Amino acid sequence: MEPNMEPSFKPPRLIAWELTAGCNLSCKHCRGASTSQVPEGELNTLEAKHFIDEIVEMGNPILILSGGEPLVRKDIYELAHYGTEKGLRVALATNGTLVNDEVAKKLLEVGIKRVSVSLDGATAESHDEFRCVPGAFKGSMKGIEALKNAGIGFQINTTITKRNVDEIPQILKMAEEIGAEALHIFLLVPTGRGKELENEEIPPVEYERILNWFYEQQKSTKIQLKATCAPHYFRIMRQRAKKEGVEISVKTHGYEAMTKGCLGGTGFCFVSSIGEVYPCGYLPVLAGNIKQQPFKEIWETAQVFRDLRDASKLKGKCGRCEFKKVCSGCRARAYAATGDYLAEEPYCIYMPKNEDSHDPAR
Numbered sequence: 630m631e632p633n634m635e636p637s638f639k640p641p642r643l644i645a646w647e648l649t650a651g652c653n654l655s656c657k658h659c660r661g662a663s664t665s666q667v668p669e670g671e672l673n674t675l676e677a678k679h680f681i682d683e684i685v686e687m688g689n690p691i692l693i694l695s696g697g698e699p700l701v702r703k704d705i706y707e708l709a710h711y712g713t714e715k716g717l718r719v720a721l722a723t724n725g726t727l728v729n730d731e732v733a734k735k736l737l738e739v740g741i742k743r744v745s746v747s748l749d750g751a752t753a754e755s756h757d758e759f760r761c762v763p764g765a766f767k768g769s770m771k772g773i774e775a776l777k778n779a780g781i782g783f784q785i786n787t788t789i790t791k792r793n794v795d796e797i798p799q800i801l802k803m804a805e806e807i808g809a810e811a812l813h814i815f816l817l818v819p820t821g822r823g824k825e826l827e828n829e830e831i832p833p834v835e836y837e838r839i840l841n842w843f844y845e846q847q848k849s850t851k852i853q854l855k856a857t858c859a860p861h862y863f864r865i866m867r868q869r870a871k872k873e874g875v876e877i878s879v880k881t882h883g884y885e886a887m888t889k890g891c892l893g894g895t896g897f898c899f900v901s902s903i904g905e906v907y908p909c910g911y912l913p914v915l916a917g918n919i920k921q922q923p924f925k926e927i928w929e930t931a932q933v934f935r936d937l938r939d940a941s942k943l944k945g946k947c948g949r950c951e952f953k954k955v956c957s958g959c960r961a962r963a964y965a966a967t968g969d970y971l972a973e974e975p976y977c978i979y980m981p982k983n984e985d986s987h988d989p990a991r
Contacts, residue, residue: 638929638938640688642896645695645722645910648677648705650902652698652724671902674704676920678711680900683924685715693745695722697902700732706739713740720744722786726765728772733779744776744783745813749792751799759792770807777808784811784853789839790829797839804852811853814843816976818858818911818961833978840865853883858911860890860959861977864952891957894937898928908937911961914970936971945973950981 649671672680684690692712699705700723712719721736725746728736736744746769750756753766760766776783785804789797797814804812817830831839840862847854856862866885870877879887888896893908894916900906904920906927907913916931928934936942937960940953947958958974966975 638934639896641690641898641928643691643693643892644684644898644900645693646680646900647696647902647910648694648699648708649702650697651701652696670904672904672920674707676904677704677708680904680919680924681708681712681715681717683919685717687925687928689716689718691720692717693720693722698724698727700727706735709736709741710739718742723747723772724760724765724769725772726762726768728775730775730778733772733775733781736776737779737781741781743810744781745786746773746776746783747786747788748800748803749788751793751796751803755793755796773807782810783808784813785809786813786815788815788817789831790817791831792829794831794835794839797842801846801850801854805850809852811855813855813857814839814859815857816859816959818959818965830976833976836861836976837865837978841869844869847882855885858959858961860956860974861979863888863890863955864950864979867952867955889955889957891937891960893960894931894934898934906931908933908970909961912964912970914964933970942971943973944969944971946977946979946981947973950979952979952981 681692684692694705694709696702699721702708709719709721719740720743721741722745725748728744728746748756748766748769749759750766753764756766756769757763773783785800787793787797787800793800801812816836836859840856840859843854843856843862844865863885866882867877870882875881891909893912898906898908898916899910900919904918906916906919906924908916914933916933917927919927937957940957941948943950943953943957947953947956947963950956958977960970962976963972963974964970966972
């Protein structure tokens with residue numbers, strides 16, 4: 630090994646793969662501004678299988694087949710089965726409207742263990758308005774019933790904006806009542822079509838309130854709760870646990886005790902339908918393209934990934950924060966606001982105590 634050369638990094642634990650940018654809906658907050666038109670250059674079946682082979686050579690991450698709407702891709706079942714046969718845990722992220730009993734049965738047969746269904750309102754009126762398609766809520770609920778009938782576990786994914794922030798308690802209640810295994814909330818990041826919803830972002834103080842409320846719900850709900858695109862949660866979790874005299878462990882805080890805030894480039898990456906690799910689907914800083922480079926090489930050597938793995942490079946108050954190694958701030962939100970993915974998180978109200986504070990993650 631050459632002097633000062635860093636060793637290989639751990640393989641990703643989670644990969645979100647946009648199988649296609651094509652979609653049957655046109656949601657206002659969509660990261661990819663998906664349409665019914667499939668972009669030129671999307672990976673074909675052979676290229677897609679080669680990518681799965683590359684993933685397996687590196688490790689055994691959870692592979693999320695996403696989109697767009699992955700179910701509009703004709704070889705979805707073939708690729709899911711291929712990944713399963715190679716030993717990967719394959720999950721599916723869908724809007725649910727294309728899922729019926731036949732589709733659910735096929736998903737089960739090819740090894741899909743968990744399906745996430747996006748619901749952004751507790752009622753048909755609010756969800757359909759957000760999804761821009763009348764009947765979308767009804768279609769998603771029918772899809773959920775089909776998944777339940779097939780015995781496939783499902784979770785609800787909800788993007789929080791000013792439009793639905795007051796409905797989150799009702800969405801949690803609904804998720805519990807319909808038998809969801811988990812509710813994952815996503816704090817809007819203004820990129821893709823979501824850039825048009827910049828004014829829909831909840832203000833920072835409200836952001837803090839929602840995450841504290843979410844922490845409270847962890848104590849009483851029987852389903853898994855996860856805050857995504859909300860790295861502040863991991864600072865709040867530690868603040869609240871310290872105040873309550875509780876030690877953070879898997880027993881007390883579940884999976885959240887073993888992970889951290891922003892995982893982009895450290896434990897997670899996003900791969901687009903045309904093979905582009907990014908830290909996440911909301912941070913449009915290209916790490917490389919799997920059509921041109923081995924995935925392992927991109928993961929280990931891309932500059933953006935190397936930067937994101939080094940918390941000492943964070944700037945502003947993020948760089949001074951005693952929670953930087955468990956939070957890191959949303960790098961996509963920093964980039965959207967400043968053009969610098971290492972800049973301080975613009976939607977965090979916390980002020981670091983001092984520059985020499987100890988790292989609570991140690």
